[in-house]
Amino acid sequence: MTLTVQPSKHILIVPVHMWGHVRPLCIASARMVKLRPTLTLTICIASRMYDRARTEIMRDFAHDDKEPLSRIRMISVYEGKNTLDPEALVDNFLAVWNKLSSGETVSAKSLDGVERSVNLREAPLNATLIDSYALEIFMALQKQRESSSTPLHLNIYTWLPVATNCIPPLFGVDMWPLAEAIAEREGISFNDAAHRICAEPVGRLVECAGMPPMYDHEYSPQAFPSGAERCGRIFIKVPRMLAQTDGILTIDAADYQPEVTAAMRAQLAETGRKMYYAGPLIANAESGTSSQRKQSAQDTADDLPAEHGQQGVLDFMDAQLKARGERSVMYVSFGSMFWPLDPAKLLVALEVLMEQNVPFVITRPSPFAQIPDDFMKKLEEYGQVYIADWVPQQALLHHPAMGWCLTHGGHNTTLECITAGVPMIVWPIVMDQPTNAVHLSDGLNVAYELIEVRNGHGLGRIYRTGYTPVGTLDAVREELRDVLARAFGADGEAKRGRVEALKERLLSAWQGSGSGQGRLKDGSGIGRREVEAFLDDACARVPFTGGGVAVAA
Structure with missing residues (x-):
């Protein structure tokens, strides 16, 4: 009898330095390596989140289950001092990415405590999962994928750490061209034009599936200050990212708001892409222990x-x-x-x-x-x-x-x-x-x-x-x-x-999966099925082994 050895798979994950974005991704990462014994994850994590993220991931494992931990590797990336702006994290990650994509070795540490370097020629990369707030990283990799003389066989997926009910009203329409037109017509900066569109409500009525009609000012009830620069660099460009991504993995639960789930799935399906609902991503930590x-x-x-x-x-x-x-x-x-x-x-x-x-x-x-x-x-x-x-x-x-x-x-x-x-x-x-x-x-x-x-x-x-x-x-x-x-x-x-x-x-999304007890037991919950579908699709391409052109850091 001949045994077939399954080829190893490799996904690179990049969250921003906000705990609400990192925490559920830690649980998703733990579930992924338990679902796929040939999968390796490399997580580029903000330096100040490193220890906390490691602890959160390990909460979903049994104490004696070391093997999957060896397949989660973490690279520390300095995030700067601004807790609301990912600019420093973006620049420092792209410096790491340029080393990886040129075939260099980058030091990392697996969660079993062993030093394990990352080299894409030794561990080819199937996909990346980029935080939606790190949009500038997505755009840089997308540009590299499109312009490189060497084809980048690389899926680029988006991590969406919010309820999907806010996506159609806030990011359902690409306003980038409008911002450019306003900037040119009125002689103002692109950032100021983007701020006017994103952060200055005018009483416009917004209607979308799953939500009652609401005025635009109701989507910012505290008048949260977005800042012109971040509006121009990030928020105005989110619809473009959502249009270009190979798929979206979200913390949302499919049954939280089924009408919105159906609408989001249908929207991505128009271009042959998928929305994967991984939630709820709750670690196995019983109260009172x-x-x-x-x-x-x-x-x-x-x-x-x-x-x-x-x-x-x-x-x-x-x-x-x-x-x-x-x-x-x-x-x-x-x-x-x-x-x-x-x-x-x-x-x-x-x-x-x-x-x-x-x-x-x-x-x-x-x-x-x-x-x-x-x-x-x-x-x-x-x-x-x-x-x-x-x-x-x-x-x-x-x-x-x-x-x-x-x-x-x-x-x-x-x-x-x-x-x-x-x-x-x-x-x-x-x-x-x-x-x-x-x-x-x-x-x-x-x-x-x-x-x-x-x-x-x-x-x-x-x-x-x-x-x-x-x-x-x-x-x-x-x-x-x-x-x-x-x-x-x-x-x-x-x-x-x-x-x-x-x-x-x-x-019931993870019911029967035995999360927190080492390898996941068989389960039919929708959250598990969605993560399995994401892994199947993300790892389907011929992997990237490096050799692409460098991107601006």
């Missing part, structure tokens, strides 16, 4: 008394469970990057939580997160609050004392809340957060959307209700009081029941 508690105990509750910081967030939750019972605590989280654009409204919201005697946990990992010293004293006097730069979010959400999550509505937190059975109060800021807020509150009826917290041009009229927010601090206070009364009453319990039903549907 000793490792999670140990990790939590090492966290620091900044600026609060020492004894409070040493308590650990899960111990805080245990104390609240004993004192107040199940579902009593509010979790306040705006993700790793965002913070309300009008901080005074957040302070009012926290005052209402204290007034209503609601215990809460609040995280502030964002570089923009600030709580004034005098307000910190109020929180200290209140006592029933835990503040930290970071908490083990999955363990926290699965704790029986967890009642509600006050969130910006980013898709990582949204999916983690749903799969933990926790209903939400949504304070959206930008990107997929406004579309998630509408879908969660109006479409799924598992959340409340805060309206009076809007500011700037976000205070315009709401199309679906006809209401124009007042936006004052008093209006925020009254709205949140009303929401809390409903959330901790019969209406809130009805929402919790709907979350539970949605939870079961989304968890």
Whole structure:
């Protein structure tokens, strides 16, 4: 009997230096190497994300399962000091790429701790998976693929770390030519023209599949400052990238918003491409485990008394469970990057939580997160609050004392809340957060959307209700009081029941796959099938062994 040896496959992955983009890609990477025993992944990771990403990937493995870890290799890339701009990461990655594509060897380290260099002549590359926010990397590789005298047999795929419901309204039309025309006609820079198109709403009504009609200003309810340069370098060019990519792998779950899923699939199918729905990508980390508690105990509750910081967030939750019972605590989280654009409204919201005697946990990992010293004293006097730069979010959400999550509505937190059975109060800021807020509150009826917290041009009229927010601090206070009364009453319990039903549907995406137990067991969930389809398609081409022309770094 002759055994057929399957040829090895190799995919290069490039996320940007934002944890919300990196974390789910870590879980996807773990699942990929478990699904394909001949697959090697090389991940070019921002230097400050290196250790955290390594830990996150390893969470999805059994302790004794070392072999797949040897096939995940990480190259550290310096990302610069700007947490919102990928410019330095792009330049430094392209320097690495030029070495790889010219046949040079680049040092890396596999997750089993062994130094393993990367050389494309020894390990030919089948595909790249580029973060959509690293659009400039995509464009550089695409240009190389099109212009090189040596054909680059290389699939270039896009990693989409957002809910796909925001793609049609925000990036459904290529506005690049319009920006060029405006710049030429009015004698302004391309970046300024792009900013006018991307960041200056005019009251235009936007209609797309799966979402109710909304005015353009409703897609930026906090009037988040995009900046003219980033609008010109990145945002105005996203539709062009989506039109040129060989396919899109997203963190979104196919069953989260089926109408949008169908519309996105149909759009890509028109050009023979596919949309792969990998979500929900939740690591195998059960709440309450000793490792999670140990990790939590090492966290620091900044600026609060020492004894409070040493308590650990899960111990805080245990104390609240004993004192107040199940579902009593509010979790306040705006993700790793965002913070309300009008901080005074957040302070009012926290005052209402204290007034209503609601215990809460609040995280502030964002570089923009600030709580004034005098307000910190109020929180200290209140006592029933835990503040930290970071908490083990999955363990926290699965704790029986967890009642509600006050969130910006980013898709990582949204999916983690749903799969933990926790209903939400949504304070959206930008990107997929406004579309998630509408879908969660109006479409799924598992959340409340805060309206009076809007500011700037976000205070315009709401199309679906006809209401124009007042936006004052008093209006925020009254709205949140009303929401809390409903959330901790019969209406809130009805929402919790709907979350539970949605939870079961989304968890079935990886059901039966045995994720977290080494090699994935057989499973028929849609998330697993989508990732397998992505791997089949991504590795189908003759691999690239180097020899292409260099790209500008």
